[in-house]
Amino acid sequence: MHMAQQSVGKFRRQRLLIALVVAAMVLLLTLTFRFVQARSNIEQRSQDFANSAIDRFDRMLSPLDVSASNTLGLVGVPCQNVRFPLIEKIAALQTVRAVLLVDQDTIYCSSIYGERNLSFSLAFPELALNGQRMLLTTDAWLLKGSPVLLLWNPKSLDNRSGIVQIVNIELISNYLLVPELPWVERAILNVGNESLEYGNPLIEGTVPAEDEVKFEQASLRYPYTITLYGPAPWRLALATLPEQLPLALLLSLLFGYIVWMATANRMSLSWQINYGIGADEFRVYCQPLIDGGNGECAGIELLLRWHNPRHGWVAPDVFIPLAERHNLIAPLTRFVISKVVEQLPQLPQRSDFHIALNVAASHFRDCEIVHDLETLWWPAEPVPRLVLELTERDALPVVDQQVVAMLHKVGVQLAIDDFGTGHSSLSYLKDLQPDILKIDKIFTAAIGTDAINATVTDMVISLAQRLNISLVAEGVETAEQAEYLRLRAVDVLQGYFFARPMPIEDFSFWLRQFEMQRSQVNMNSASATQGTLA
Incomplete structure (x- = not known):
């Protein structure tokens, strides 16, 4: 802010x-x-x-x-x-x-x-x-x-x-x-x-x-x-x-x-956001999500980037809070949904592949998010699973419980983004019944360097596992961090160590390259194992 x-x-x-x-x-x-x-x-x-x-x-x-x-x-x-x-x-x-x-x-x-x-x-x-x-x-x-x-x-x-x-x-x-x-x-x-x-x-x-x-x-x-x-x-x-x-x-x-x-x-930036939506100035990016167990690409998180011809690239930390404050976050979310629907044929057609979309709590009022999904998402008959990420910069209690129940009923999973950094309360876990908790990157960055935050990270992991809630760790930038999280059975890893955010149009090419590299690594590992046994 x-x-x-x-x-x-x-x-x-x-x-x-x-x-x-x-x-x-x-x-x-x-x-x-x-x-x-x-x-x-x-x-x-x-x-x-x-x-x-x-x-x-x-x-x-x-x-x-x-x-x-x-x-x-x-x-x-x-x-x-x-x-x-x-x-x-x-x-x-x-x-x-x-x-x-x-x-x-x-x-x-x-x-x-x-x-x-x-x-x-x-x-x-x-x-x-x-x-x-x-x-x-x-x-x-x-x-x-x-x-x-x-x-x-x-x-x-x-x-x-x-x-x-x-x-x-x-x-x-x-x-x-x-x-x-x-x-x-x-x-x-x-x-x-x-x-x-x-x-x-x-x-x-x-x-x-x-x-x-x-x-x-x-x-x-x-x-x-x-x-x-x-x-x-x-x-x-x-x-x-x-x-x-x-x-x-x-x-x-x-x-x-x-x-x-x-x-x-x-x-005003709010006017330019509104203008930018109509002028197609926003770009949908995505960042791969890596399965912590088998190392496969388990999904993507959708990100929004804004290239303003008048001011160049505008950081999300600048325009997202302003969009939320001026009730423009819902139009931006609709823009992201419509763009990802256009790219659905190029994405993996697997039900275990999930697409994470950031949604503001204000978008849940009056079943607005449900109406938007019925209008934009479900008509495309998507195979990948949809995950809605609620950011804690909003006051999460305003989320309509009835809307949460409706989303769960149609197979949409709910995630709490940046868990532990905002208005966190353990009561949210009971009221919202999230399927996924996302560990904020400040806790991931503390691994191996900050004993206090590392302890908090362990507590969040233990809590989620006790409540049978899946975990996604953001901000993984080193092999040490990735190994630490894998050893603690964190479900999904996300960060620059695996891939930087990219235009969603480039994801299919990245995925082919990623799978080829994994196949090569597996072949090399298998050859090394056979050589050892011989």
């Missing part, structure tokens, strides 16, 4: 390990998912900010395009005739600081100063010569040094006549480019090679700081771009993980608990 408890503890540790691994994976996956989601949200927020800024700039510039198109007809008209209409347009647009009329490469009229006579090519070569339509520069006339945005709307294909609108871009950019912390720390308007940053009245180039990344978006309608600088999205996403940790821990604990509960059956 101690080994069974150790095995149960091992399975529980495996369940715990699996639950912890799943919980850790859920924690990691949840935090990873939240990290990726946060990073994506931050990137999306930056893009939304840039799109929104571009949309607002475009909407601000669109009326200026319309106004310029409506004003192109004034180009070429004397300045004194168009100055007041230009002032009215400026008042209506609000964002425009001044309007310049250009004719034949000459700025000849200003809405602020009236008549002018300046070379357009010399004043604004980017617009006149380079074909640009927008120019970010500084005001040279009204508010000197302040940033302005020039919008050029040409009237002629030669780019020598048209309208220049001077937009007060500093106020507009400070309104439209307000950064959204923490994902946008700096917002910049770029026109050509010039840049205007929010909060900075100077037009100058910009570069990201050491810990900033750059995001840029271009307008599809006008020749400008919006550049954003801010922390790397992964850094901001990483900073949000502590906020996600409680939820991630809760989910990981929940999934770990679900896995712990879900594996309560599948990871």
